[in-house]
Amino acid sequence: MLNRQGRPTQAGEAAHAEHATFTGNKALQQIEPLIFEIGHHEATGVDIDKPAPFKSRLGKHARQGEIGLPGLSEPEAMRHYVRLSQKNYGIDTGLFPLGSCTMKHNARLNEKMARLPGFSDVHPLQPLSTVPGALDLMLELARYLMTLTGMPAVALSPKAGAHGEACGMMAIKAAIEAKGEGATRNVVLVPESAHGTNPATAALIGFSVKAVPARPDGTVAVEDVKALLGPDIAAIMLTNPNTCGIFEPQIVEIAAAMHEAGAYFYCDGANFNAIVGKARPGDLGVDAMHINLHKTFSTPHGGGGPGAGPVVLSERLAPFAPVPFVHVENGKPHLIESRGEAPAGNQPFGRMTAFHGQMGMYVRALAYMLSHGADGMKQASEDAVLNANYIRAGLADLMSLPFPDHPSMHEVLFDDEWLKGSGVATLDFAKAMIDEGYHPMTVYFPLVVHGAMLIEPTESESKAALDLFIATLRDLAMAAKGNDKERFTSAPHHAPIRRLDETRAARQPVLKWEKPAPAKAAE
Amino acid sequence: MRYLPLTDTDREDMLARIGISDIDALFSDVPAGKLLKAPVELPRAKGELEVERILGKMAGKNTAASAVPFFVGAGAYKHHVPATVDHLIQRSEFLTSYTPYQPEIAQGTLQYLFEFQTQVAALTGMEVANASMYDGSTGTGEAVLMAHRVTKRRKAVLSGGLHPHYAEVIRTLSHMANDEVVSLKPDVAASEDILSQIDDSVSCVVVQSPDVFGNLRDLKPIAEKAHAHGALLIAVFTEVVSLGAVVPPGAQDADIVVGEGQSIGNALNFGGPYVGLFAAKSKYIRQMPGRLCGETIDSTGQRGFVLTLSTREQHIRRDKATSNICTNSGLCVLAFTIHMTLLGQTGFARLAEVNHANAVKLADLLAGVEGVKVLNDSFFNEFTVKLKKPAAEVVEVLAAKGILAGVPVSRLLPGAGLDDLLIIASTEVNTDEDRAALVAALVEVL
Numbered sequence: 001m002l003n004r005q006g007r008p009t010q011a012g013e014a015a016h017a018e019h020a021t022f023t024g025n026k027a028l029q030q031i032e033p034l035i036f037e038i039g040h041h042e043a044t045g046v047d048i049d050k051p052a053p054f055k056s057r058l059g060k061h062a063r064q065g066e067i068g069l070p071g072l073s074e075p076e077a078m079r080h081y082v083r084l085s086q087k088n089y090g091i092d093t094g095l096f097p098l099g100s101c102t103m104k105h106n107a108r109l110n111e112k113m114a115r116l117p118g119f120s121d122v123h124p125l126q127p128l129s130t131v132p133g134a135l136d137l138m139l140e141l142a143r144y145l146m147t148l149t150g151m152p153a154v155a156l157s158p159k160a161g162a163h164g165e166a167c168g169m170m171a172i173k174a175a176i177e178a179k180g181e182g183a184t185r186n187v188v189l190v191p192e193s194a195h196g197t198n199p200a201t202a203a204l205i206g207f208s209v210k211a212v213p214a215r216p217d218g219t220v221a222v223e224d225v226k227a228l229l230g231p232d233i234a235a236i237m238l239t240n241p242n243t244c245g246i247f248e249p250q251i252v253e254i255a256a257a258m259h260e261a262g263a264y265f266y267c268d269g270a271n272f273n274a275i276v277g278k279a280r281p282g283d284l285g286v287d288a289m290h291i292n293l294h295k296t297f298s299t300p301h302g303g304g305g306p307g308a309g310p311v312v313l314s315e316r317l318a319p320f321a322p323v324p325f326v327h328v329e330n331g332k333p334h335l336i337e338s339r340g341e342a343p344a345g346n347q348p349f350g351r352m353t354a355f356h357g358q359m360g361m362y363v364r365a366l367a368y369m370l371s372h373g374a375d376g377m378k379q380a381s382e383d384a385v386l387n388a389n390y391i392r393a394g395l396a397d398l399m400s401l402p403f404p405d406h407p408s409m410h411e412v413l414f415d416d417e418w419l420k421g422s423g424v425a426t427l428d429f430a431k432a433m434i435d436e437g438y439h440p441m442t443v444y445f446p447l448v449v450h451g452a453m454l455i456e457p458t459e460s461e462s463k464a465a466l467d468l469f470i471a472t473l474r475d476l477a478m479a480a481k482g483n484d485k486e487r488f489t490s491a492p493h494h495a496p497i498r499r500l501d502e503t504r505a506a507r508q509p510v511l512k513w514e515k516p517a518p519a520k521a522a523e
Numbered sequence: 524m525r526y527l528p529l530t531d532t533d534r535e536d537m538l539a540r541i542g543i544s545d546i547d548a549l550f551s552d553v554p555a556g557k558l559l560k561a562p563v564e565l566p567r568a569k570g571e572l573e574v575e576r577i578l579g580k581m582a583g584k585n586t587a588a589s590a591v592p593f594f595v596g597a598g599a600y601k602h603h604v605p606a607t608v609d610h611l612i613q614r615s616e617f618l619t620s621y622t623p624y625q626p627e628i629a630q631g632t633l634q635y636l637f638e639f640q641t642q643v644a645a646l647t648g649m650e651v652a653n654a655s656m657y658d659g660s661t662g663t664g665e666a667v668l669m670a671h672r673v674t675k676r677r678k679a680v681l682s683g684g685l686h687p688h689y690a691e692v693i694r695t696l697s698h699m700a701n702d703e704v705v706s707l708k709p710d711v712a713a714s715e716d717i718l719s720q721i722d723d724s725v726s727c728v729v730v731q732s733p734d735v736f737g738n739l740r741d742l743k744p745i746a747e748k749a750h751a752h753g754a755l756l757i758a759v760f761t762e763v764v765s766l767g768a769v770v771p772p773g774a775q776d777a778d779i780v781v782g783e784g785q786s787i788g789n790a791l792n793f794g795g796p797y798v799g800l801f802a803a804k805s806k807y808i809r810q811m812p813g814r815l816c817g818e819t820i821d822s823t824g825q826r827g828f829v830l831t832l833s834t835r836e837q838h839i840r841r842d843k844a845t846s847n848i849c850t851n852s853g854l855c856v857l858a859f860t861i862h863m864t865l866l867g868q869t870g871f872a873r874l875a876e877v878n879h880a881n882a883v884k885l886a887d888l889l890a891g892v893e894g895v896k897v898l899n900d901s902f903f904n905e906f907t908v909k910l911k912k913p914a915a916e917v918v919e920v921l922a923a924k925g926i927l928a929g930v931p932v933s934r935l936l937p938g939a940g941l942d943d944l945l946i947i948a949s950t951e952v953n954t955d956e957d958r959a960a961l962v963a964a965l966v967e968v969l
């Protein structure tokens with residue numbers, strides 16, 4: 001049998017089992033122990049000379065005894081981590097359609113730029129006279145973000161999207177307090193479709209959370225928001241495009257309703273990548289919006305970070321932006337690092353982090369923006385949206401679309417209605433995709449549809465790659481509907497490891513390596 | 524555009540397949556008049572060479588730490604990172620992966636998280652560690668919130684030796700959440716009476732060691748008094764290398780230990796990205812913020828790793844979550860873990876010893892300079908000196924001479940009346956020539 005790429009398919013599982021290896025390795029797939037099982041306490045991969053004898057100034061604080069950590073020589077460490085890397089799937093491996101997470105290409109130019117010593121080897125507290133280029137970079141990044149969003153101010157320092165949410169909501173709280181309404185305006189509206197960070201953030205800032213119901217078409221209706229408004233409402237946290245991949249059609253009316261009620265509009269900008277260069281949040285009535293530089297502007301996700309979450313702010317919130325920020329006076333940039341130094345008219349609400357934010361990510365994001373330019377960023381948004389809708393067109397007859405009445409933006413949401421009766425769950429379908437060489441889509445998010453499958457291809461995929469992906473998902477969908485349940489429920493079969501028991505991990509948590517008890521004498 | 528694979532022919536074919544002729548038909552939900560017709564007013568696309576020129580020029584205006592005698596610390600430290608580290612973290616499979624939601628194709632990430640948690644627990648002397656926070660300061664803010672959850676009290680006492688920016692992060696969060704904070708005065712001499720602040724209303728005491736002025740602090744009596752009153756001790760460090768030389772907070776009965784891990788594996792980066800280390804006693808595990816990686820088995824019984832105890836987290840628990848953190852410091856964790864694996868306890872202890880030796884050498888030299896007084900009794904790789912002139916001015920003059928001498932306390936605590944104090948760090952990167960240059964320049968300036 002030939003596969004989709006016209007190559008002969010591999011022998012089946014049974015053949016594998018017949019040729020079980022002595023080591024448990026499978027050629028390039030190596031079983032790799034933990035460093036604690038292969039390292040030695042006396043081994044080291046770093047040569048450091050012992051200092052000449054000197055009089056310690058540690059006083060009574062000197063450490064006694066061993067730390068209990070092994071070391072590895074350099075060749076051993078290299079091999080260990082290379083082998084671990086081979087058990088990972090990245091964007092560079094293949095299509096990574098993880099909805100909401102925006103796994104787009106990570107250009108290596110950006111890595112190279114971030115490693116220029118003038119950016120990577122400068123200290124946040126060295127004299128500002130020795131880092132004018134760093135301030136230039138922050139200003140230039142700010143200019144790009146403000147232009148793309150149509151917003152008058154930006155707080156750069158938040159360290160990821162959720163941290164940006166906290167920053168924006170703190171600015172809102174500070175503005176409310178400045179109006180003397182701190183005691184009464186303490187409720188934040190959050191649609192049920194929102195990402196978990198939104199309600200968690202609102203609660204962190206001391207707000208209570210009220211849910212806005214989801215409409216059957218996957219959007220938030222202005223009437224539903226209005227019905228909840230009152231003197232106790234501080235803000236709404238609304239994602240746009242929303243987590244179902246739909247641009248909120250009534251966003252302008254919702255913003256106006258919030259403002260009329262004396263409240264604010266926080267926009268979760270995790271999906272800004274769909275509209276960069278196409279629409280500006282500032283034109284829609286947004287008061288604060290974080291931008292995940294690690295999504296929209298392609299700074300690498302790195303297996304879970306680091307990210308960066310600058311927050312653009314409206315005129316009404318700008319004065320409350322936290323320290324530090326770059327302030328330009330007489331054409332000269334100054335870094336304002338404490339509330340006392342803030343220029344007149346500013347009332348910074350405080351500080352989000354010890355230093356100036358994620359400089360390494362600023363450089364990468366700016367390199368992305370400079371490379372794409374205004375034209376390239378607009379094209380990237382259009383291609384991301386086109387790719388998502390192309391997948392939708394290729395799958396809509398087989399899989400079920402909960403919200404068929406709106407075009408998708410950069411991601412398309414399916415539910416599990418079409419799997420009913422097949423014995424295959426969304427999770428099983430995802431695991432079978434792994435066997436086919438794909439990273440699964442986001443599953444079970446957003447919570448407003450049953451068994452959600454959120455597919456975000458990004459603009460980085462070619463038409464040929466999308467065609468193959470669509471054909472593969474169609475094959476899988478036919479198999480799921482055609483009684484081939486076993487293919488799914490016991491998947492993945494070809495990953496470095498079989499399906500993992502997550503329940504067991506939570507029931508009996510083992511969160512670090514412990515030295516095994518010495519083996520008992522044979523009984 | 525080099526990053527976009529679709530050709531115009533592809534785009535036309537795809538629009539046709541969707542059944543539309545214009546891409547803007549897909550943007551039909553954007554309200555009337557809000558769809559931009561022309562590209563925004565920013566420059567057009569550029570080739571690699573041009574981008575390198577623009578950014579290279581900006582970078583070239585900054586003084587890199589490696590280029591000069593460098594003694595700046597106070598929360599971030601210049602250390603040598605082995606070449607292997609930066610090579611490995613740039614492997615595609617690490618760099619371009621996501622949070623390990625699909626563990627069967629993310630064992631690489633999960634296994635290094637498990638190694639990291641084990642390393643952090645051992646270094647701090649604690650029972651459990653999480654898979655990282657954004658940095659030391661945000662981790663400290665989260666530690667205070669965690670203590671409030673554990674004790675069901677809402678008052679934190681901050682030592683005057685805590686990094687002022689860390690204290691500011693805590694105060695900001697606490698103000699927003701309507702929690703109480705008692706901040707002790709800046710405590711240059713490590714002589715504050717923090718014990719008298721502890722009573723039955725206190726949730727936690729936050730103490731840094733080495734503190735921001737470089738002093739090593741005795742945590743044990745503070746832990747004892749805190750525990751006697753049902754409060755927790757949160758121990759903080761900004762220089763993780765110190766743990767190679769000093770008694771770890773876990774051995775002094777700290778309940779939560781948080782700190783900055785930048786020194787190991789990570790560059791200075793003008794303040795970020797860094798990596799927050801977070802460890803605790805295991806009885807508090809369900810109140811911990813952030814991701815945790817745990818061991819389990821697959822359907823054939825083979826060992827593997829997964830993210831676990833996620834019912835604490837925002838994606839499950841939403842407004843009842845222990846934190847809103849989602850993306851953390853993944854790749855900085857990897858850099859930390861690889862560097863720590865290369866060091867091992869032997870190399871790590873040696874690194875700490877060299878740091879301490881270099882700082883002692885420098886302190887001894889400075890003690891002989893007219894107009895300089897070393898204030899610390901004890902220190903690790905950082906100490907505070909009193910100058911006979913304002914430290915900020917001195918630092919500026921020395922910077923002009925190509926020496927980065929340290930952090931004036933007035934930069935961290937403007938208006939606190941501590942303008943003559945300078946915090947000086949010395950790590951393994953400093954040579955005898957660096958120290959001689961600093962001493963000579965100070966002699967000249969003072």
Ligand SMILES: Cc1ncc(COP(=O)(O)O)c(C=O)c1O
Nearest residue numbers: 100160161162195270307849850
């Ligand atoms: C819709 C949405 N909001 C917020 C976040 C949180 O962003 P971060 O992970 O950068 O904190 C994410 C991503 O994880 C998201 O998809």
